[in-house]
Amino acid sequence: MWGLILLEVYLHSHCLSALENLALGKPVWEDQHWRGREDWRGNKAVDGRYTDRSAHGGQCVVSDNFARTATWRVDLGGVVSISHIDIYYRTDNHSRPTTLTSRMAGFFLYVSNTTSKEDGHLCFHEIQIFNGTPSEDQRINCSVHGRYVFYYNERLPGVTYPSYYSTYAFYDLCELEVYGCSNIGYYGSKCNSSCPTNCQEMRCDVNTGDCLGCVPGYVGPTCSQVCPDQTYGQSCLFPCGNCSKGETCHHVNGTCLYGCNVGAQGEQCKIECPQGFYGRDCVYNCSENCNVTRRCDRFTGKCEGGCKQGWTGTTCYQKQTQASLSCDNNNICVISIVVSVVIVLTGSVVNYIYCKKNTAARTSHKRYTEESVTESVTPRQTNRPEDNSEPYTELQDVGKPNTYEDLHTYSN
Template sequence: MYAVVLLMFCMCSWVALLCPSVQAYENLALHQPAWQSSTSLSNTADRAVDGRYTDLAWNGEQCAASGGEQTAEWGVDLGGLKNIHHVFIQYMTDNIVWDKDNYYTQEFLGFSVYISNTTNEEDGVLYFRDTNYTRATIPNPVNITCPYRGRYVIYYNNRTHPPYPEGYSGDARIRLCEVEVYGCDVYTYGVDCKRCGNCSGGVQCDNVTGTCPNGCDLGMYGDECDRECGNKTYGMECKEQCGNCSNGEPCHHVDGTCPNGCDAGIYGDKCDKECSNTTYGVECKELCGNCSNGEPCHHVDGICPNGCDAGIYGEKCDKECSNNTYGVECKELCGNCSNGEPCHHVDGRCLSGCNAGSYGVTCKESCGNCRNGEPCNDVDGSCRYGCDVGVYGKTCDEACPPGRYGINCGIPCGPNCQGCNRFTGVCEFGCLPGWTGTSCEKRSNYMFRLRLSY
């Protein structure tokens, strides 16, 4: 029977025809709830959607029928919003030839088809109304192409404004043996009811071609918006570039987030930000070392581009000077810090003072000879109890000047001494003529005898 109906459909010339490929559409009306304005005997509205129309007679129990009225209405609930492609209507024939002499042609003339989102046809769209056919030309069955979206399909006829065109019946009646509504669920297209792609704003794609009227949702591209962004792109029209996702993985095609984190040196949901001045590495969890002049380290590997601050060494400037060194590149040697302790790695200071014999912040200065071997002050090198013999000055590091010797150079040399020793006062080069003694403090006999001779 279906093949016969399909053949009849393809022979119809008054509507847009979809031949064998129409079989791919689903009959959305089959066994769905139906209603009509009135019912004649047991010919209820649901008989027009029961899938049976082999017996087209009044009493064949396969057709819906109403009594004579001014207006006659029949409708079917498709169960939800659907993409309708075409409507097939098989009218009652009483199983006799359908021509101008068939009684039911007069009742079919002037019918309308509405697509609506409510059960009221006035809320919907009038998609077809017969205004031209006669009893000799009206086809049965008919196929009405109506690519529209709706939930309810309503068949309507009326006899409310006489006089009527020639051949019209005097009242309106329902005489429907089958109504088939072909189409797909919403957000589908084509005869195969393919799913629409991700059209922008979730709108319906074109029912036939599947193209999206206003472009694609974020992360999608193609005429049908059915392809995810690739080549490390994302977002609207795939125009945004992914950041540096871990291991070169692609980012999420919609929002650009990286599913497994970022490459070393990068952070942020989209992995598009470099680590700040003081961090580096995976998730920027590593702290930079002490780069020279407070410069940032490299955001990936932590290397300091221009070396380290004083007292620090290593590629990442994360190690303090050791082995008694300090300063820039740890090139300076520590002084004589107390008990051999290391000096400060930055400025060389000896934190616990100096060993005996040294003084100053870095204990690199040598003390003079303090009295009785006492250590000098490790800050300024001064000697608390004065200087040892033969030296003087604040730090006891200056030899006695000529003519002085002893502790703190406090004893004057003898006036007749030549080459007074600064430690002992001994005249190392002898005495002036007429003087003798270790300090040339005595007159010699030669001078005495010389006087007597005069």
Template sequence: MLMNLIMLALPCVAYTYENIALHKNAWQLRPYRLYMWSASNAVDGFKTNFSAFGGQCTISANNQYEAVWRVDLGAVLGIHHITIYYRTGNHPWGPDNGFTTRFLGFSVYISNTTDKEDGVLCFKDDTFTRYTIPAVITLNCTHHGRYVIYYNNRTSSSIPPDYSIYAHNELCEFEVYGCPSPSYYGEDCSQSCPDQCLDSRCHIETGNCFGCKVGYQGPTCDQPCQKNTYGYGCSMVCGLCVNGEQCYHVNGTCHNGCEAGIYGSHCQMECPQGFYGRNCSNKCSEKCFIYKDCNIKTGVCFGGCAVGWKPPLCNEECDDGTFGTNCSNYCGHCHQGQSCDVESGACPNGCDSGYKGIHCNESCAHSFYGPNCRLRCSNTCINRTCDAEKGSCDMVQNEIGHKNTYNVTFQEITVIIVNKIFVSIHPN
């Protein structure tokens, strides 16, 4: 007879897990009216009498379309398997036993709240008939939870023919086997769950974590987030850490700061207008062509520099000898080699000898020489042409009108003329 009563949904292996439901608080929806069939009967440890009057079974009210019973394990614990002993009336179990139809269609949930909808479905009977359902059934439910909930209903409009008209829970014993501490696993519950398991919970057989703490991944949560990710489930993407470094796998911060042009605790924001460089610590030059508008990484001014300032950062005036937009122009021949104005290119003290104009880059016109070309060449110079810098004549006319190719200055000519006059006055 016993062989007809028991069906195991697990392999036939000896387990040393503890019945963590024993003597715990139990509750049922709409109990039968007499006190002797209370919800606690299903967790009292007695399973020798499966009749209504044996005092070992819980029975729900008649004529109900839903039946609910649950046990509170007192804490979120690791569960390995569940064994249910159903009411038989102490009669042979089988299709002729009237209680088989009441057992059909039941479900078992594991939840952290009293609401089954908040939990996970451990088992739902949708295959048994009154010929095949066992009176004692063991279910594999490797999960964590505080409440184990038995549920049955007859609310569907298409109930299978073997099912009873009303829903019942007639549990003579409901055993939940697992570890009494949520952070241990193994057949004797002696092994600690890995340190990085979320809430210190792991699979009661393998030790694999049900979830990882922030920043970890892998079956046993022993691997920090990689490939530029961080956070819960390594689902967050790191910002732009300097040199492409991996951010801190837990909170996403960058150990050595942000890449140039980026700032913020997670290096995910571009520099605001007017700033650039590592952690946006540098200011764009006020001498950018567009005021304080530069590349957030390099500081190079967009559109070049204001007049008189040297690219690419526009934070230095033009070098000596250059002026204008991006210092692209060269100064003329300023007096004594002085530098011109970096903006206008004008020479502050005029031009060097032989040159004229605002920028001192124009040679003296015909017959002029000297600083700013203000002096005229001597009349004795052939065609009044002289050296623009010194005023010396390339060719002069002698006293009889012949051309001499002497390179003489105006002063030298003056001396010659004076000597000629003196000789003519004092011939002896």
């Protein structure tokens, strides 16, 4: 009988998994050990024996009673690559399921690089979908890297737990096995396959070889893909700076391979030009001829406030010609031109009105003169009958043709 049990244990732990049990014989720590019972201490869970899973078989941990929290921890001796964790809980050798698994219900499993579980990774939290106690044998897949494995349970006051939970917290472990590769950078059933080159710290999944993280500049399951354009760094989360001509930056460190675009400087071209400089890589000085000395646009070099007298151009490096000196200020020139146009137009309007008035006056005077002349040449009418024909005689003498003669002539 015992031989069959030992054979079953051997087949389960060795034939089904060629990985090494990294927890075997390693130092442990516990916070609820049963005082006075050395045969119930925490190291019983890593001694490789669990054929007798009763409290009195000397192969299982039995934690103290009445605890609200219970923590057991094994130190693997260094950071290792973990594949999975197998747990064999106390049964008192009764038919399964046993009432003792109520103590197991709701347990947590952590892996950490420090002695604090809060710093680590939660591999598992036992929660049953349906009411019922968990299995006494558990295999927890947890492909992580770490040094410490924690088994933790709690029964906190004020918290309502399912009816099948025990009243207090325990860690009655008969064995806890941690399988993986002790050498970082290898994976596979024999731990002899190298992790991909770009895996962060050469750490990969013990079973698949997929990287658990990538070095800066790479992404993908095996970290074989460089960052997409315009991104770089860890997980390609950082945007490139203002690189020359919009070129992408180096996928690892973000440096601009061909320098910076206008208005920026620095290896990553993320630093704006300081005051007084402009252009590509900020190599150009703002002009001393700026109205505000050495203050200009960091992209174009255009002077702030325009140019000083005698200078012109966007960057105020061009001397003004003599003809343009009177307009050293664009605003003043515009105002002067507008005022001149207004004066000319006003003068033109005034002159036009004056001419119209003079023309009207001359026309009126001429009409008055003509009327006066007409009155002077027209003979005064008298009461003498013999004088009635004189006006016609006088008109004929003047040389004007007779109206009737004109009509007669026209009709011919």
